Amino acid sequence: MPQPILPRRALLAAGLGAAALGAPAHAQQAAPELRWRLASGFARNLDILFGAAESFAKSVAEATDGRFQIQVSAAGETVPGDGVLDAVSGAKVEMGHAPATLGMGRNPAFALAAAMPFGLNARGQNAWWLQGGASELFSEIFAKQGLTALPGGNTGAQMGGWFRKEIRTVNDVQGLKLRVTGLGATVMAKLGAAVQATPGPDIAAALESRALDAAEWIGPHDDERLGLQKVASIYHYPGFWEGGAMLHFWINAEAWKALPKAYQAILKGAAAQVNQEVQARYDARNPQALRRLVSGGAQLRPFPQDVMEAAWKAANEVYADLSAKNPDFKRIYEALRTFRNEEYLWFQVAEYTYDNFMIRARARG
Template sequence: MPNTLPRRALLSAGLATAAAPLAAPALAEAVPELTWRLASGFPKNLDILFGATESFARIVGEATDGRFKIQPSAVGEIVPAEGLLDAVGSGKVEIGHASASAAVAKDPVFALATATPFGLNARGQSAWWLQGGAAELFAEIFAKHGLTALPGGNTGAQMGGWFRKEIKTTADLQNLKFRVAGLGGQVLAKLGVSPQAIAGPDLYGALESKALDAAEWIGPHDDEKLGLQKVAPIYHFPGFWEGGAAVLFWFNAEKWKALPKTYKAVLQAAAAQVAAEVQAKYDARNPQALRRLVAGGAQLRPFPQDVIEAALKAANDLYGELSAKNADFKRIYDAMKAFRNEEYLWFQVAEYTYDNFMIRARARG
């Protein structure tokens, strides 16, 4: 009995000492209450892409017990799509969610962070960013514009678009008024296409009035909302200019740098979850949307092989021209090309063999 009290005192002291390090991280740095604005590059009717910003805001809010609030807004509500990255870089808004190709006019290097004609597929784009060194390469480029970025989703391979007349040969591309943007438009221009810049909501009217001959958008789930099969029934595939279109969360670099590390970790985790959800939603929803489109009059047609081969040659010519003028483009394009070639070495062995067998098995019933 005489030694009981001292032992209890020592035990209490020991527990207190052991517990102290557990509480230290919460005291290591103050976690401020913040409200940031997030400008989406997409309208609200694109439920997967705009919905990504809503999911991101919800996850961040829940993970921080409401101390870090993010307010999403659709394209045009705060800034237009073409000014979104400038708005983030200047600090007008703290976060953006858009494809990097929105800034191709600023620097063609940005296209490589989204998708390029005959570039990486969705899995390859993700692997290149997360494990292949792309994040580090782009960090240097984005920093010049006051930006830092995290992956924010991928649409997967896109469709080739809606055409009033079927493309049967490269001759059918001559003077074709085609709504197609970015480097894809520059490649097709080499084949005689007249690229047009028209917003999604205006495509139906432009096709109906014959101001456009064709228009590409995204894929079945999003395309269905436009009803284009009623005025341009030929649905060509694939969209070889966007074999795996990545979307990024953009952050003002100075504001990102000033964040507590706890908040940075929360934003990184939220972006990773949303990025996985975006592609999963497209993969899950596109099949049924495609069935409905075909039932509604869409006529599926693959692009002819000679058209795709001609586009590949035109793309390689364009990349040579851009590389000769832009050292950053050459450095990052060469890195992407090397990674792409290694990816397809692997894909052709197991992935393609398995997928090809299962596709043929499905066709046999």
């Protein structure tokens, strides 16, 4: 049986208490008052993504009786959404919350900490990070960039996005002006798409003006909040480029080292709680959002098999090329691939069989 999930305050208080019990009385009384800044990579209207940083800050404040305050700013308020990692490593802010794909320009291996096309699902990504050695694999790479990272949520498998015209064959990808980021952009470009990295708040306008033919964002809940259903009607799935996209809390490495051990424990506990909350919120809210989108005219369409197969082939070619050029990528990709294969061996036996039965039972009413 799984262990019960403790309420946030109990979880964090336990972490603080354990650290405090092992410290002398004068150390317990000397917990410093700190004021940190956290730059989110997301706009305020994205309640789950931006809300994750707010939840984190609230937990830290509660666990320290207000002695450790973290001020959260949305994308563009302190730094641009795509500049979060630069701001953290450069000590413009102490913390950030964003996907690791923002660090691909520093090292393409960063992308593997978030998601890769045909990578792990959300449970697998979490298991790889927490129990499969990923945290240790990435810590050295991040440290070289002046960064420390804590898992900070997962979107789960994403949708393939909104298209003005249905993709019926892989030939329909040729010349497609597609908004997609990360390694997914590299794969889709290899298939002939004209990829763009349009910021989330600008996607709807770009689709409406026909600067884009199609765009992926995340999934029903967030896509609805951006109004993407108002400017395109074909809703393709799955977003094979992000089958379980992990987010991270980024901390300036020197700021992290300077923290008392008790405060480090509290940050780890707060991040762990948010890591659970984000996935739970998406899983709870996406079903009703999907119903609303479909009742409003969205046309659900799976990507054709030839598109999936062509993307799979292209993805593996991209990984082989990056592995030949970048030792960090090669080392981490090989570890991820091995873990992925073992995870799907297990999922095939239990999870998939159970889920497949339940999906069919639901269809039968």
